[in-house]
Amino acid sequence: MFKNTTVKKIVIKHLPIKKLAIKKNIVSASLLLAAMQAGHAQAAKCEYIVANDWGSGFTATIRITNNGTSNISGWNIGWNYSDGSRVTSSWNATVAGSNPYTATPLNWNGNIAVNSSIEFGIQGNNGASKAQVPAITGAVCNSVVTSSVAPSSVAPSSVAISSSSRPSSSVVPVSSSRVSSSIPASSVRSSSSSSITVGGQACNWYGTVTPLCANTTSGWGYENGKSCVARSTCSAQPSPYGIVTTGASSSASVISRSSSSSSVVTIPSSSSRSSQNNSSTSSVVLGATCNGYATRYWDCCKAHCSWTANVPSVVNALPACGSNNSRLTDVNAGSACGNGGGSAHMCWGMAPFAVSDKLAYGYAATASGDVCGRCYQLEFTGQSHNSPGDPGSSALAGKVMIVQATNIGYDVGGGQFDILVPGGGVGAFNACSAQWGVSNSELGAQYGGFLAACKQELGYNASLAQYKSCLTSRCNSVFGSRGLTELQQACTWYANWFEAADNPALKYKEVACPAELTSRSGMNRGPLNDIKTSCN
Structure with missing residues (x-):
């Protein structure tokens, strides 16, 4: 950031050289150089885009597009909130300050080719009822564009609707709902x-x-x-x-495949099935038409659906576990991510697992609403939502996953499924360091976890084999070395079955829940017979 000091304030020719202090020489030279660089480097469009606004907080993307005639090497931008808004976390850039803020590149996104752009993200608390859109300043910016996309319909709420048929508090701690931990996984802008x-x-x-x-x-x-x-x-x-x-x-x-007909994929499995109120997993009928994408997280917090006030009266709440993964009998136990430092965590049984080489089951956070216990079939398309050319997403093409909703996210939008994956990133809340006895740095990137850390380490043009090797090594180091076998297996599942895919695109539809999922979660909406056919 350059202050409003102009070069003309230091007039060298009017001062005898012998009286000119060395410090002034340095300042003068720096200002002259800055002015020269500013005139040469102003070749980019700088944008501040509000991605999600849920009243008390926001996420935003800052994009720098090189619309000049030569490559940009290095950048330094800044912004200032006038309404009291504050940044709480960031990704894909080094953000400093406490208002105003400055941002500088990491070791892999400092250079911007002609007609190319880079992006980084921030999350923060709103100073007013609506997210502010400040101007982006810096020598690199020749045109400053402030824009805002439509805010997310997911709003935070500490009030859950309670059923009158059972005694339970309708007030649920805010910490039972989460903020997605892996959306900002790529600094390369995608285009539809x-x-x-x-x-x-x-x-x-x-x-x-x-x-x-x-x-x-x-x-x-x-x-x-x-x-x-x-x-x-x-x-x-x-x-x-x-x-x-x-x-x-x-x-x-x-x-694309025709939507006029459905395909049936047979999934061999030796495990038993319950036919009542649950689907048989011996076959999966393809043909989902709703557009969506998958992200990942594991924050070790008590889930939204673990509060009885957040599930229908005929559906059991999702069990929560203590720090040693033993099930808690007190359904009202506070979340380990709450302000009071409660004892309730996510149970490790919520980790994903493979049924065959083409089908897997798991659990996920979705957009807000009456979602607890609903199941969705995810059909992966081979593309990534926001990481063009991602080799893992390509390798995932044709596979199917069925997930049950166990949580909601403030910034999880319609069509987004934030899959529970150990090592997937803690996001805004982190009870994992204490529960697992690991340092924050061992958990990888706050948003995106182990894979995001591997991509920062290896760069974004490494091979799929390199990403998988790095990811597996982190899984073994964090979980295997501590005897957390269940978590280690689920973490390596992400590297192997899920192909280390980075926010893969998908088609989805709501389906009846397989018995394997309801038996683990205890949530069975079958008696409600309320499967929705619309896209959420």
């Missing part, structure tokens, strides 16, 4: 546009026609306001994918 930037040719990226980059030589890029893939990266795909001829058309089409 499919316009082709290279005349006559495009990239068939695992079934989706994607623009080819004109300037980026490797990996994924962001040119002319759109995501694109380099020719070398596109050509490295196995047949039948790769560079395709598109003719004169300026828009790309998406290759």
